[in-house]
Amino acid sequence: MEQQKHLDQAADWFDRFDELDEKGKIALSAWLSEEQHQIAFQRIAQAFGQPEVAMAAINVAANRCDDTSLKNDNAANKKPRPTYVSYWAMAASFVTVAVLVAYLRLSQPTPSPEIVDNAVPLLTQNMQLASSKAQRISQVLNDGSAVHLNGDSQLSVNHNATFREVNLRKGQAYFDVAHEPSRPFIVNVDKVKVHVVGTAFDIDKLSDKTVIRVYDGIVKIIADKTHTLIKGEGIVLENNLWSQTFRLTDDQLPAWRSGWLDIYNEPLYLAVERFSRYLQKPVEINVDKDALLTGRFSLSEPEAALQLLASAQGLTLEEHQDRFVLTDTAR
Structure with a gap:
């Protein structure tokens, strides 16, 4: 249960990674100070095919910890230190991480049958x-x-x-x-x-x-x-x-992930089926259901988008208590 919680948190951080401001980066660094959080973040980054993101975030977190320690030490001693100290600390942090990883790999005991189970x-x-x-x-x-x-x-x-x-x-x-x-x-x-x-x-x-x-x-x-x-x-x-x-015309993400419905040369009944995933009432089609259409519609207001689709096709959208009905305007 705790592992799933860490993975969910890591997925949320990963999703917002490119949009973090300075305050957000500080919060992420604090979260990554715990080993189980680092493991979860690495798993999510690996799942998304971007392991380098996890390494970069963990290194930044380590550097921030080093910087914080130096600032606290300077404040306590009230003695200015040369600026080159931070660079040595940064280099040392990378060396420390490398040594720690090597040590952990070498010191891992052979898993017992009980651990495997x-x-x-x-x-x-x-x-x-x-x-x-x-x-x-x-x-x-x-x-x-x-x-x-x-x-x-x-x-x-x-x-x-x-x-x-x-x-x-x-x-x-x-x-x-x-x-x-x-x-x-x-x-x-x-x-x-x-x-x-x-x-x-x-x-x-x-x-x-x-x-x-x-x-x-x-x-x-x-x-x-x-x-x-x-x-x-x-x-x-x-x-x-x-x-x-x-x-694919756009190989980044499917349009629905960002709140859009893209329809290209598709029959009306399939477009309505996709719209129905966002409508609280079913849609009845009383026109040619195989008529082809193309368009891009916002899913944030699906009823308004359905009305837009009807207008673009020269149709009338009627709303009843239990359903929507698409009819021919000239009827």
């Missing part, structure tokens, strides 16, 4: 994750992988010492998978299996198709046949069969 629960995890309408949630798993759920989505986690399995039952999820070659990460979507080791990808499970986009690393998809995707590629599967492969 106690480690097994850390490899095992079974849980259910679900988001409600208009809610996006994130969860760091025991292996350090991060899962982000879009609105109205559901998945289950089944990790053991041999493999890491997830079942996406409904909706959309973005995965940042921790690199662990000995335990492949497998996502099941109906009859489709997505195999990865350490990568970042998005799965959008719709009523009649599944769309997979790869943002980092390599993904192997087992459907009617095996498909291998690399960073910047995506695939559309219809009824668990290959339909098309495409290139």
